[in-house]
Amino acid sequence: MSTPWSKMAQNTPSSVVRDMLQAAQAPGMISLAGGLPAQTSFPLEAIRAAYEKVFMSGSAALQYAETEGYRPLRVKIAERLEAKGLPASPDHMLLTTGSQQSIDLVCRILLDPGDSVLVESPTYLAALQVIQSYQGISHGVACDDHGMLPESLEEQLQLHRPKLVYINPTFSNPTGKVWSRERRQQAVDLCRKYGVLILEDDPYGEIRFNPEQLDAPALAALDAASYEGPSNVIYTSTFSKTVAPGLRTGWILAAPDVVKIAARAKQGADLHSSSIDQRALHALLETFDLDAHIRYISQDYEQRMRTLTELMARKSWEGITWNSPQGGMFLWLTLPEGMLASNLFTYGIQEKVCIVPGDSFYAGTPELNRMRINFTHTDPELLPEAVERMDRAIQRWHASSQSDHVVTM
Template identity: 50%
Template sequence: MNYRYSDRLGKFSSSAVREILKLTQRQSVISFAGGLPAEEHFPVAAVGEAFDRVLAQGNKALQYGLTEGYLPLRESISRRMAKKGIQVTPDDMLLTTGSQQAIDLLTRIYIDPGDVILVERPTYLSAIQVFNSYGARLVSVAGDSDGMDLADLAAKLEQHRPKMVYVIPTFSNPTGQAWSLERRKGVLELCRKYDALILEDDPYGELKFGDESVHYPSIFSLDQHPAGSCVVYTSTFSKTVAPALRTGWVMGDPDLIRNMARAKQAADLHSSSLDQQTLYQLFEHFDLDGHISFVRKEYEARMRQMAELLREKNWPGVTWNEPKGGMFFWLELPEAVDTAELLKTAVQLGVAFVPGATFFAENPKANAMRMNFTHNDTENTITGMNRLSQAMESVLVR
């Protein structure tokens, strides 16, 4: 028969992440592409014990759950947030299938075709895809290593009157940078003034490197007041515990959360309650903070190794900043280089990364690339970087 797809289908343009995930399944390729955590640090034994505890609760553990998510886990997250000075109740929170679903659900209830969303330049590619799929018009705001440019933001709020501003202020995907406190406060103030809802995407906030005393408060935490919160905050256990449990959460004004739950009911009734219950047991019987602290140190070591290799390689005309946390280096190459072309050569040589262009909502920069440093061990990182050096030789002039 003749399939008559929706107009919307054409908006699911790039499927880069999916293709990347496929690429990484090929054993011979060393991939710096996917945002994958290090498998060897997954708390497998603890997850196993937690699961046993779930099943020991009785058969009801396998029954349908609430759309909002397993209440005891929402309570655990609330308590954890309280330790960081963030006051949220389980009613201000929805559990999702990763934070990706939180982005999708908020967009679904908030954005009509033609509505403007402001985004960073560059930003998370799968968020771009979601926004496009709902017919949003994306406008990029300039920024630097301290965060969004406040003057450019003000101008674009004034010009476009956007409904939403999407940001990853802490250890950005793809740049690895963290916003200064001043920029966080400035963006909040401006968005409040213009009635633009901030979607704060924070999958990496727990993965902080360097000086323990330096804090990056979430914009959400700066906006605490009883009603009319200007910020919706989402995070995930994918980077701190394990991705296979596919559990994220989203916090915000209870009215927004209730409406997202209505959309979630239609989308999938609820996420895996087995995973949610397992995470709750981890909260109760496992030193989650200790584990996160351990993972953070391991990732910092991997980041330092890659920084060292980048300094050694010293590829001509290639610039980068040391990430303050998270999972990624962001490299800028000489203007003439197209990293999508470079990727073809690289994959032939057995190494992968993500070309930078996919991270731009408009006017893509073809000469940038994202490199993950968390997934590969020391040896693979060295081999991968050597292969990448070979690929670089084909495009860079010494």
């Protein structure tokens, strides 16, 4: 007998990128794929001490706990957000098993089959997958280097009457771009005008290479500054990139009714996330200077990004360009027209370097000559060799491209 999978399961295909990441596991492969933070940056000793403190406080940490999450941690998170200019209350917050669960819960409580969601073009792949799993329909809004184009956003708000606008405005996955303040305000205003909620996914926002030069307030902060009453922005972030992903702790900050309904959904989904991890994070924040640690990570990541882009620049690849991100974990490569990223991926695998083609990051028709490079995970000492391999992959592409020409002549 064949199992009668639900439509939801049928709309949850195995991710192409997931399969690519498995290729990245092959022996000897240097991977610039994936979205992993540097393992060397995890504050292991401070985390160890934090768990120790939790267990010293007794067995309450081991019992069932409330769905909304450990309240003292919510208080700490709210304080940190307030310090960054984002009005926040622990009562308007739900702790989650990382940002991925935040996205899933928001889609769960808002999307019916056929509902539209507007997304950046390109956008975070796993968000597209979650939207698809709820049988929602993602529509890409045209973007430039400063964010969504307001005219495209308004046109699509009118055309698709979406339930949600999903954005990743600060050091976007996959592009590493940052929305300008103006574009942020415009998106906030347009979504208010059309009564559409924004889901602001902000896992990388604190990883800033030049914090003082960046004018990128959270859309949630701009919304709060511009409008009375409950927020129109559902803000989600995580400790995965600032502390460590293994603790699986993120949060949703939103209007009270959104938090209430999301908490009900979470109760059905898993009752609550690990209370031990939540208490350990709380203990960590009590003594550990997380802001100093974030500055350290940011400097480390900036150095990695510079090393990589300088090595790439020395190769003078014809027609290949990239941005220089001001933070986050990714940079975005543009290949010459006609050089398919999927082909370059294949040549890369043959040369034992893994870079993800950009195709999968688009809601609609993809750009076929983009690639995402992660610069935070690979050992910096391997970067020269990684670039040599990329170079050989590019040479292979040129060689095969010329032989194609011969054949077609």
